Amino acid sequence: MIKVTQTGKNTVALVAVCLAALMFGLEISSVPVILPTLETALHSDFKEVQWIMNAYTIACTTVLMATGTLADRFGRKRVFIISILLFGITSLFCGLARNTLVLIISRFLQGIGGGAMLICSIAILSHQFREGRERGKAFAIWGIISGVGLGFGPIIGGAIVTVSNWQWVFLVHVGIAIITMLLVLRGVQESRDPQAKKLDVAGIISLSLAVFGLVYYITQGQTIGFRSIAGLSILGAAVLSFIIFLRVEKKHANPMFDFSVFSIRRFSGAIIGCIGMNFSFWPFMVYLPIYFQSALGYDIITAGLSLLAYTLPTLVVPPLAERLTLRYQPRIIIPSGLLMIGLGFLLMRYGSSVAHASWLTMLPGSLLAGIGLSLTNTPVTNTTTGAVTPDRAGMASGIDMSARLITLAINIALMGFILVEGIYSYLESILPGSVAPSQLHTAAEKIAAGLSAPGLPDATAHAALVHGFGWVMLFGGVGVCILALVSFLIFGPKEKTVVRVTA
Template sequence: MIAFKNTIALTSVCLAALMFGLEISSVPVILPTLEKVLHGNFNDLQWVMNAYTIACTTILMATGTLADRFGRKQVFIISIIMFGIASLICGLSQTMPVLIISRFLQGMSGGAMLICQVAILSHQFTGSKERARAFGIWGIVFGAGLGFGPIIGGLIVAVLSWEWVFLIHAVLSVLTLLLILNGVQESKNPEAKRLDVLGIMTLSVSVFCLTFFITQGTTLGFHSTISITIITISVLSFIAFIITENKIQHPMFDFSVFRIRNFSGALLGSMGMNFSFWPFMIYLPIYFQSALQYDSITAGLSLLCYTLPTLVIPPFAERLSIRYQPGVVIPFGLFIIGLGFILMWFGSSAEHASWLTMLPGTLLAGTGLGLTNTPVTNTSTGSVASTRAGMASGIDMSARMISLAINIAIMGFILVSGVLSYLRSNLSVNLNALEWRSLSEKIAAGNITSIHQISPLDSSGSIAHAAITYGFSWIILYGAIGVWILAFFSLMSFSPWKNSVSK
């Protein structure tokens, strides 16, 4: 009976993990469709993704404390219900503002789901072998959601409609809820600490304002009073966050862990992956569908080359970590991601660019991610005392989500800037600064036909296609250089040669 209930509980947790992963990797494929159907601009498309990631960040640390105090099962149930309702609203949205707001609610409930999953598995499976098997299955399902999300999203759009990319989760949420009620045991932590409300608020405000400044700065004017006010609030909020976490008795971020070289090195690995690989996944479907003119299914299949190595490589990464130390494997994995980006840069610049010219780079970048991801998670939690593992895991997840949110915005800014630079050099038309920016954002979002209104002679949209390709070359180089810089600092933090000497 206990084994049967554990199986039901594991199934419910795996379904929740699948939904969380799918909502990250399947949505990018439908962004070009959303731009056309809901008449969104480029900033709207960025916020469709960033609303989810920022919301995850705001709720991650709070959920752990709330679940410990009020019960992991109870909080898990609430998060599943909210995720289902938010997914339903997403699928029924008729305007971009409604979709973005519902994506924020979906991200909050998704982040709560994610934290509860780990706590429930840890409590439900007490034996070491049972727990290892449960976490192994959970990891495979979570990875499958991320890895196969692009093709699943493409198929749903082709067979049904974009709405079902969200509505399917409303259905899965009902099934998951039934399984939770019949299989998951309730558990609490009688020694749960107080909720760090001030820390959560100051960090969330800082990240939101910084992301808003990057995405909206061109529209508002980076030197305008509003923009300067927003970035000032971001900086002041971050300073307040640091002061708060150093003064309160039970901070959600204990900065003393940054003195541990292995923890800091692993955290830089987390930031490196979400500095390059994951934010670029948001824009890669736009390249496949707009620059290469693939349909949603072909784009989804092309993206599999980018994501599938992340499922295959982790077991090898674990063996390499045991043999050569995480301090070697993690920076090496980041370096491989950067090398993959360089190959993608060459592939996208080829005379007859296609998924085949991009294939070596996408496979190599995915391999680098696979080498980095699992060692980062194990090292960040394993380098601190077991009593602080939850806090370390929370810092790791927050670093990932914050890096992702900020770099989605930065890559979008770089893409539009690259498109704008190409258009100004190759279009002989008289436009003011706002008109140039508007045209660049439309093309960057995949609206290639928008150039016909400005340049009727370019009936084939060749300039627009060249412009978006040029813009993508900029963000590919940004991803490569950025992840290599973080690989270097990660290596310096680990200093594996010191460990070798001490041995």
């Protein structure tokens, strides 16, 4: 029998954790590029397409804080295996889905597995690699593979649909999950926290209901009526759930969110960075493929290649971001990164409005936004966890990830709403007043989904779509620039180093 050394086990464990990170990254960045294909294949409407993405995001948020506690109590390796198994099985369900409802439910369950995988991956790396140099190298490799999943996801998703069909964008994870599970069994050490905290069930449920209610109100508000009794009831329930969450966290002995950390300026400034990145950059990933395919007329492969300019900086720039952060401090780098994202969006808006718009006119803005994201991403995480004492680092990391995913879920819905309203505004300005608003909204939703609207000339639909995307890019650009300023002000002036002289 061959005896595996500890170094060999660590290598196997690192490969397993990296494969999990690859799957998680691909599910975020490869699915948006196939959404137009899913609309046609499953006869989905625009709201359903939003939920295909948001179901995954909201589910990740739901399990984020619970997973860390469960893994500490029942074993990180055990919970990691369960999460991989769940991710693999639900990926199979996604691939076999024959209607949108089944796909949305499967995506929610897949998000539970994905969120749990992410948290367990970080915990396992932290436990298995403890020496400074070895630990740094392991996290660096994990970060690179995560970047590969996020950066190359669009072209991988496009290529899979071109050579096969959309189902394999999900089914490919079944095989990867099996390999990952075998590697986990072989190389990952089991670990627990004998002083594991009690699960904050009330906090998890109330926060999840608040996020779900707000997203549902934004996406379905036009159908049920924003000011109707049903619409206002949903909004009221979301607000009430959030108030309950705040009260629960203040009274809980071991809360998910210890709000006292927000009094630390470095922590709060970095959290605004988390919110800024997911205010525009990542939610726009859902809609940018629609722009490339419907507004510019690109096929799915060309659209995926065009998206590389948007995502590849997330793979290349992070090492530079680390060096710049050490030299100039997070208080400068994080707001600067957000400002670059905002300016990138404004450049993309300009590039989309020129007479002969193409991927080349979008390239400067896409690159600038991607570089800005890369300058912000790693420094934000390092700052939130480094701003607190080591025993609170896990809680700080949980707030970091929750801020990202909650902002992402809300802004996927907001950007979709703004896109439809922008298209509606254009149609309303050029079509006769005899056309009912309900008909205009129906046409706007079809155009936003990249579909043809009956009775409308293609040129009109195209112009309306470009106009709507202009609204979205303006929203993303101005919003992130404002958040950059807020982050800079919260960070405040440079902290003075106090030198103590002893006699």
